[in-house]
Amino acid sequence: DSGVTQTPKHLITATGQRVTLRCSPRSGDLSVYWYQQSLDQGLQFLIQYYNGEERAKGNILERFSAQQFPDLHSELNLSSLELGDSALYFCASSGHHRGRTTPLHFGNGTRLTVT
Amino acid sequence: GESVGLHLPTLSVQEGDNSIINCAYSNSASDYFIWYKQESGKGPQFIIDIRSNMDKRQGQRVTVLLNKTVKHLSLQIAATQPGDSAVYFCAENSVNYGGSQGNLIFGKGTKLSVKP
Numbered sequence: 001d002s003g004v005t006q007t008p009k010h011l012i013t014a015t016g017q018r019v020t021l022r023c024s025p026r027s028g029d030l031s032v033y034w035y036q037q038s039l040d041q042g043l044q045f046l047i048q049y050y051n052g053e054e055r056a057k058g059n060i061l062e063r064f065s066a067q068q069f070p071d072l073h074s075e076l077n078l079s080s081l082e083l084g085d086s087a088l089y090f091c092a093s094s095g096h097h098r099g100r101t102t103p104l105h106f107g108n109g110t111r112l113t114v115t
Numbered sequence: 116g117e118s119v120g121l122h123l124p125t126l127s128v129q130e131g132d133n134s135i136i137n138c139a140y141s142n143s144a145s146d147y148f149i150w151y152k153q154e155s156g157k158g159p160q161f162i163i164d165i166r167s168n169m170d171k172r173q174g175q176r177v178t179v180l181l182n183k184t185v186k187h188l189s190l191q192i193a194a195t196q197p198g199d200s201a202v203y204f205c206a207e208n209s210v211n212y213g214g215s216q217g218n219l220i221f222g223k224g225t226k227l228s229v230k231p
Contacts, residue, residue: 002158033218043159043204043221056218090158103149104219106158 003027004107006091012113018079021110025072025093031055032074033094033104034066038087049074081114088112123202125226134192136225138205143186147208149219150179150190154201162190162203192227200229 003026013019025032034046036059045058049068060066063081068074078085088111092104128134140148146167151159165172165179165188172179178191188205203226206219 108158
């Protein structure tokens with residue numbers, strides 16, 4: 001168990017809809033990362049938050065947004081959903097130990113199916 | 116090696132043998148590399164990492180080798196067990212994302228199949 005919790009595990013929705021994915025990082029980790037895993041693109045970095053603030057952006061669409069709350073949990077919001085958004089969405093967290101960033105630990109993901 | 120989409124390269128080994136999974140990375144400026152194992156229905160699980168100031172690092176039953184000259188990374192698993200069957204991903208830190216260690220570029224993965 002990585003200590004990163006993601007809900008829900010599965011989500012089925014229709015095109016045009018909006019969904020929210022939730023992530024609780026490992027205890028003590030301040031950074032949260034969102035990744036998308038699809039068959040054709042593999043694992044792709046979307047966005048990072050550190051202690052409530054956006055730190056870095058990757059290949060995240062404008063229809064997607066995220067936030068990190070004071071209790072450090074994070075939500076990924078996906079709107080105007082398209083069939084191509086069907087994928088696994090992973091959250092990962094990292095912290096600091098002896099002055100270095102710890103490796104990312106991933107949750108078990110949310111499988112999103114857009115019909 | 117890397118592949119695209121459903122056509123993951125597959126490495127099939129006999130239980131007890133050593134496995135070597137290879138990865139070519141893309142950015143010569145990357146300074147941090149990491150291997151993950153992903154089992155079906157689960158998220159990537161950290162195995163081992165290495166920084167560019169090293170060329171070898173050992174863990175429990177695993178060794179990572181880094182050859183910066185040819186931009187090549189390998190993962191060696193000693194005495195491979197059926198529980199090692201999974202997809203293995205290498206990842207590199209892309210300085211294009213501000214150098215944050217967590218903004219990783221992942222390879223497409225290699226499927227390891229261990230025969231009992």
